[in-house]
Amino acid sequence: MPTPRETILTALADLLRTIPHAPVLRGEVLPERIPPAGLMILRDGNPGEPAVTLSPLTYHFQHRAELEVIVQSAMERDALFYALCAQIGAVIAADRTLRGLCDWVEPEGAEPVDLPVEGAASLKAGIIPIILHYATREPLV
Template structure:
């Protein structure tokens, strides 16, 4: 597999560790946003855009700043608002990013953008809280294709 796909798979695994109780989707046949949110929360990892690389010519090395969008959704519980549940989910991502900034050596560095959040009203159902942010994976390849 290409380094790009390896990084994406590792970010999806990071999401599963960060929020073990939530359903983690993305980068497969379930790439489209689902119609329902799991009662324990949901994470969608998108494949994102690696952008245009910086290029070193000798030897050819392509330096990527791959922006990987992450979407979170959660319901309120009797004890916590949906924003508090989402904050706990974001804290899990922060913990996992701090624990391994290189994804086991796949990346030079991982960082995250600040999240945006909100609440969506669902007709005939409970309101769903949402947040989204992006993980920025910095890595290099020897080919522009991967």
């Protein structure tokens, strides 16, 4: 049986997969080829130390997952990158609770990085921290 954390991260990955033409990977290495629409890699991140309430005993997490966003293009790579970031924000805004699995999902601003690639169009990549607010009665999620 999957843990609450795995269930929520899987639901987040599934939500991100609704963005057309941009594949979503979970915890994988960067592939050699980037699709024309870009690529997203969801990293599990850190659930952090939970806040605890008693009666009933409940653990409240503010889990910080990381979404790596990568585009490759000789022209308009900045526009492609920010368009993909806007799509990510839009799909998350449409389902802030991942169908009721968590209390709130909040993406933060992208931290972009330019990555030159020898002999090919340059990459533009960034990390989007995504904060997942959820509560569970299981201490080890």
